[in-house]
Amino acid sequence: MDNRVREGNMIDRLDQAVSVNNSLLCVGLDPDPKRIPAEFMKEDFPFFRFNREIIDATAAEVCAFKPQVAYYSASGRERDLELTVEYIRNNYPHIPVILDAKRGDIGSTADMYAREAFVRYRVDAVTVNPYMGFDTIEPYLEWPGKGVIILCKTSNPGSGFLQDLRVNGEPVFELVARQAAALWRENRNVMLVVGATWPEQLKGVRELGGEMTFLVPGVGHQGADIGQVVRNGLNRDGRGLIISSSRGIIYAGTGRDFQKAAAVEAGRVKEEINRYRCGSYSNVRSS
């Protein structure tokens, strides 16, 4: 296992963050040069500077942070991403970091992508694409404690093209969910991506997925209904969801007080999620 990273388990860290912050909210760290404060762009690491402020402002409200790698690689700002993950690990070690990369490739290349995520960036989990088959997902499972989050039903309008095709009456995304659930029974760090824009499908995936955790993007900017997401997606412990919002939170304010605006919006979304959790789960604290 040479330099396989052993530094705690993704799911344990997530459980801790959910408990400490009483939150299922994940904040996406997707810095856009056109939207972050212009004066930051004069610094050496403008994306890191922006992220640091967002992280400090929202760290009490979240169960995870999720940088989307494309925002960094589009403009050669990989170092900003490294610094961002390092900052979270040093200052908020109980909060897991998910690299949203949607990687997918054959074995030898998948191993390189796993190294990118787990050695270079030292994140706790990475999103992966199942189109090439589950043999291309295996290399990620060889990293002890690291989370592997498989695309199942994605939030975009056109996601049905392949994902909703029916094979023997069953949609493809449910086939992916069943296969992932089988892996999850052996490795608790396997998770699924299910878009918040598809609450009915989320219900079906919950039935197949047992207590598995789902990463649910699409609240905020993409405008999904949080109540439906929470009611249909929670597992029996009143958990099992990482509900992710990026632009809706990090660009909640555009002026000098963008940190405060992000903190307020993160707190608001967290509480909205918890209101629906409280309906069914007495172990969730309401504010």
Next chain:
Amino acid sequence: MDNRVREGNMIDRLDQAVSVNNSLLCVGLDPDPKRIPAEFMKEDFPFFRFNREIIDATAAEVCAFKPQVAYYSASGRERDLELTVEYIRNNYPHIPVILDAKRGDIGSTADMYAREAFVRYRVDAVTVNPYMGFDTIEPYLEWPGKGVIILCKTSNPGSGFLQDLRVNGEPVFELVARQAAALWRENRNVMLVVGATWPEQLKGVRELGGEMTFLVPGVGHQGADIGQVVRNGLNRDGRGLIISSSRGIIYAGTGRDFQKAAAVEAGRVKEEINRYRCGSYSNVRSS
């Protein structure tokens, strides 16, 4: 279209390279720190150094070069990749460069991935994953002249998990091929990935794909039968294939003469491909 890149058309450049070099061979530039000469690893840009030697040695034998981005991002060597593409553009401007990245994400993020490929790295084409639906592929089509190569039937053993599922009697990979062919009729820069390990499926995709170009990985290390690939995959012009080999060529030799070994092996594979092309196409020169 702000800073959309206009610097020639992928398919025109490919046609030129195929003609000038009389070749359908693509060399994959996947530098592995464990396999490139140890003394290169002491330099600032070891991957670029290795690639430069491979490029000079094989540039007369290929129709394209294809760096796989994971090999660079695994160890933070994006600068090596930038230098590699720049070197090809400056020294072999008739040879297109394909970034093998297999990207796939929703619109706003797909736009970032397109910028990574076409603005940052200035490549001619990028590979993309269709699992999320064709709305996630559209952002790449907005770049005039740039190639978009959609995963169809991949070379790995487990590729059938989703790709071979039958919907109304038709396998999913053929559904992807039909959809891509419809796009290709409007935009000649749309292409498909079909693994050389599936020559029968390649035949079916050729029937659906018209004169479209296919990127065909899996010869060499993955051990596909070149004769079958060429016979089943050529279009009516005796072209339409970019047959890619990485490890089989760049690591053909391990000693000081690795460049010569790569040149010899590239020449050998090119000629093997052309032998099968010559069987049916009088416009192909045999050596």
